[in-house]
Amino acid sequence: MRTDGPPDPGPRAAGPGAPVVKRYRALMGPIAVVTLFVVAMIWSPFEPHPLPADPSGSPGGEISWADSDWTVFEESVRSAVAVGADTLPMGDLMVHIGMGLVGTPYVPGTLEVEGPERLVIDFGGLDCVTFVENVYAIATAVKAGVADRLAERGVVEGEYERMLRALRYRGNVIDGYPSRLHYFSEWLLDAETKQLVDDVTEELGGIVDDEPIDFMSTHPDAYRQLSDPDNLAVIRRVEELLSARGRRYIPENRIAEVAARIEPGDIIAATSTVSGLDVAHTGLAIRVDGELRLLHAPLVGDSVQVSERPLADRILAIEGQDGIMVARPLEPRAAPSRIVGGAR
Structure with a gap:
């Protein structure tokens, strides 16, 4: 699941009997409910945090981001090009960019803004x-060569928004709260x-x-937007489709065996032991x-960091996680605007 789920839990002692199947989930249910309500309170959209940009109503070519957000983006781009990281495979480039964000504060719930769903x-x-997104x-x-076009800030912002929308929303379209890819296995x-x-x-x-x-539909009180029965019905249908499809994961006691085949920049999704929840945490593979x-943004640690x-060992030491899913980023085939299409 995305940022709506329980936080990355604390460590547990690793042992020789690490489970291959998800045997803890039924026992974790009551704990998860309590945790969710605490987290929901902490992650309330009324918590003060910097006001995010709302680009959804801005016509193409106009500047809509906060200057502070543009500065981070511009510095990330210039840094990558300066060291030739733009010529590296996609995964290695992602590691370089991710390392440039180390120290960025961990802030949950930034997508949970008041009003209609928006980017x-x-x-x-x-x-x-x-x-990760x-x-x-x-x-x-x-x-896509954006370093050569940074002077066209409004246009570049629009291209970036299209890429982010493609990653975050089903079918690249923002159509209310349920259109967001809440479960990371669906992401x-x-x-x-x-x-x-x-x-x-x-x-x-x-x-x-x-x-x-079925975590969201069985805990609707933890999600402000699920007080709307129409939203709840759509989420329940999404859950049914995901459940029917199934998915694969690498059990925690097999991760060490395949570690050598996991590449830098691979997207890592730590699977959850909580009943009805697919993924507990996400990050990027990195070699040290x-x-x-x-390389991740954990709740414990308060900022982007390397484990x-x-x-x-990390997965084995965390009670709420029991394995991983691994996705390899592919080389872009075209500029962002052509990859995902659609107007800004």
Whole structure:
């Protein structure tokens, strides 16, 4: 799930009996409910945080972002080009961009703004999913040669918004709260359909997880927008489709075996032990002194950072996570405006 779900939980002691199947989920249900309500209060849209840009009503070519957001974007682009990272494979470029965002505050709930659903641009605070989305979108812009067109700020903003919309919304269209890709397994499926990523979980030995997805519809009180019965009905239908399709994951005690085949910049989705929830956390694969680690925006740590532990050890040490899904970012085939289409 996206930023609406429970936070990345604390560590647990790793042991030789790490589960291959999701045996903890039924036991985690009551804990999840309590956690969700606490998190919902913390992540209330009424919590003060920098006002994100609302580009949805801006005509093409006009500047709509906050200057602070543009500065982060521009610096990310210029930094990548300055060191030749724009010539690297997409995954390596994403690692470079992600490392440039290390230290950015962890801010949950930035997409949960009042009023109708709209595209939010906010580089001032990131959560685990908006970090992945923005790194991917910046990398795509760099690959499209945006560094040569930064003087056309309004046009560049529009191109970036189209890419971000393609990553965040089903069918590239903002059509109310349910059109956002809330469950990260659907985020991956949608991105693969758009030829933005390649889900390599199966080729890495991933096994089938056919447990139903229904967390949002079974906890509607935790989501302000689900007080609308129409929104709830759409979410329930999405859950039914995802549940019928199933998905694959690499169990936590097999991650070390396949770590050498996971590439820098691969999108990592840590699967959840909570009943009805697909994904608990997301980030990017990164190698530090040969070890596979996670570049991510965790709740614990308060900012974008590289994990202290290897990825396999980290997943084993967290009670609420039991494996990973892995998606490899694909090289862009065209400029962002041609990839995703649509007007700004």
